Amino acid sequence: xxxxxxxxxxxxxxxxxxxxxxxxxxxxxxxxxxxxxxxxxxxxxxxxxxxxxxxxxxxxxxxxxxxxxxxxxxxxxxxxxxxxxxxxxxxxxxxxxxxxxxxxxxxxxxxxxxxxxxxxx
Numbered sequence: 001x002x003x004x005x006x007x008x009x010x011x012x013x014x015x016x017x018x019x020x021x022x023x024x025x026x027x028x029x030x031x032x033x034x035x036x037x038x039x040x041x042x043x044x045x046x047x048x049x050x051x052x053x054x055x056x057x058x059x060x061x062x063x064x065x066x067x068x069x070x071x072x073x074x075x076x077x078x079x080x081x082x083x084x085x086x087x088x089x090x091x092x093x094x095x096x097x098x099x100x101x102x103x104x105x106x107x108x109x110x111x112x113x114x115x116x117x118x119x120x121x
Contacts, residue, residue: 011056014039015057018057022059032059034057034063037058038069040076040078042080068084
């Protein structure tokens with residue numbers, strides 16, 4: 001990763017990397033979408049945003065700075081904790097469980113009345 005003593009040093013190094021990536025993409029018939037691109041500063045420092053003098057840019061379009069991002073299905077936050085990822089996965093699993101519960105009803109299987117109707121039909 002990119003390391004430095006202060007936020008502006010990191011920003012300058014990251015900006016140079018973005019420019020190299022963008023030029024490589026152009027040479028190979030690809031393009032970067034600044035609207036779909038965002039950055040996350042992985043740090044334990046609290047007020048690092050206050051020390052940035054200018055934002056990252058791709059072709060003069062500012063890149064949004066976020067506290068977390070999703071990469072290959074894993075949510076990474078700025079502190080590299082698993083809390084947000086686990087919360088999202090638990091929320092998704094709970095939603096699926098509730099859908100199954102609604103589809104099946106309050107008790108498992110068919111009622112005796114329904115079973116008799118199926119049997120005699």
